[in-house]
Amino acid sequence: MTDPVIIGSERSEAGLPTGMEVLSRGGSALDAVEAAMRRCEDNLADHYVGTGGLPNAQGVVELDASVMLGSSRSFGSVGALRGYPNPISVARAVLERLPQHCMLVGEGAALFAEENGFTTAELLTDEARALWRAQLLAAGAAESAKSVEGENTAAVAGDRRYRSESLDLVRRLAPHEGPWGTINIIALDAAGEMCVGVSTSGYPFKYPGRVGDSAVPGAGNWCDLRAGGAACTGRGELSMRGGTARTIVELMAGGEQPAEACRLGLADAATLPDEFRAELRALALTPDGRHGGAAGQFGSVYAVMTTGSTEPELHPRAVL
Ligand code: GLY
Numbered sequence: 454m455t456d457p458v459i460i461g462s463e464r465s466e467a468g469l470p471t472g473m474e475v476l477s478r479g480g481s482a483l484d485a486v487e488a489a490m491r492r493c494e495d496n497l498a499d500h501y502v503g504t505g506g507l508p509n510a511q512g513v514v515e516l517d518a519s520v521m522l523g524s525s526r527s528f529g530s531v532g533a534l535r536g537y538p539n540p541i542s543v544a545r546a547v548l549e550r551l552p553q554h555c556m557l558v559g560e561g562a563a564l565f566a567e568e569n570g571f572t573t574a575e576l577l578t579d580e581a582r583a584l585w586r587a588q589l590l591a592a593g594a595a596e597s598a599k600s601v602e603g604e605n606t607a608a609v610a611g612d613r614r615y616r617s618e619s620l621d622l623v624r625r626l627a628p629h630e631g632p633w634g635t636i637n638i639i640a641l642d643a644a645g646e647m648c649v650g651v652s653t654s655g656y657p658f659k660y661p662g663r664v665g666d667s668a669v670p671g672a673g674n675w676c677d678l679r680a681g682g683a684a685c686t687g688r689g690e691l692s693m694r695g696g697t698a699r700t701i702v703e704l705m706a707g708g709e710q711p712a713e714a715c716r717l718g719l720a721d722a723a724t725l726p727d728e729f730r731a732e733l734r735a736l737a738l739t740p741d742g743r744h745g746g747a748a749g750q751f752g753s754v755y756a757v758m759t760t761g762s763t764e765p766e767l768h769p770r771a772v773l
Contacts, residue, residue: 455740459640462755466756476642490541504574504578543571634653639683666698680703683697688731702737748772756768
């Protein structure tokens with residue numbers, strides 16, 4: 454018997470108690486991660502996952518998510534999924550019901566979700582739309598916004614401008630200030646199985662169709678029961694280029710403690726040239742329950758629950 458534990462990135466506190474309940478009842482790490490992540494995805498106050506997530510540059514919410522199991526390294530993910538509020542569950546369905554594949558994106562992912570009985574919902578909330586409009590206006594769409602009538606003025610104007618100057622606009626639509634990012638949840642169950650789950654609305658105001666590290670094995674998510682699991686939040690292009698989640702697990706396999714493995718994995722990614730300002734963060738868990746995290750800035754934390762916890766406990770991340 455293993456002592457169950459569940460850890461998560463900033464804002465996972467909305468879901469970790471639900472995940473811990475699953476683990477305490479003897480449930481699987483996969484069930485715990487899915488249940489916990491669904492809570493986060495349904496949290497309208499969170500603008501980085503699920504319903505209420507920030508949209509792409511055209512004002513459409515596109516979600517990425519993945520789950521990976523440590524014993525088999527089975528992986529399921531969806532990328533740029535539109536219209537389905539719980540991408541973590543669709544990713545799980547890819548893992549369990551489509552074993553010939555690991556990842557579905559865009560229209561194919563939505564078709565699979567529909568065929569597997571998932572229900573659609575409006576994902577763009579008024580608050581997320583307002584944040585997007587504010588960014589469009591700040592990025593210089595104000596002039597064209599004035600010339601278009603109607604409730605969706607900024608959307609239409611932004612759309613026009615987007616088509617004429619798309620790459621330049623995406624360059625200027627940087628994430629807003631303050632901590633932003635994906636949610637990572639890693640669970641270890643009583644049977645010793647580990648699962649890493651990642652869910653996100655992705656880089657705020659991204660180019661439509663952009664898929665980030667959350668859907669990509671080895672980048673934002675990696676789980677290998679021989680050494681542990683790791684996951685990333687923040688600028689996914691860096692962890693995709695650095696293979697960061699897998700790098701961290703390999704470092705743990707080589708004997709590094711989780712926090713130091715995360716710090717070294719981020720340090721490796723930080724050597725890559727990158728002109729965008731968003732940082733990368735990571736967290737990791739070993740099969741014997743040790744955990745740690747790292748970030749590029751002071752004050753970043755991750756949350757932990759064990760069977761004795763009444764609520765998530767916040768732990769500081771190591772600083773790069
Ligand atoms: N880490 C989330 C993303 O880049 O989409």
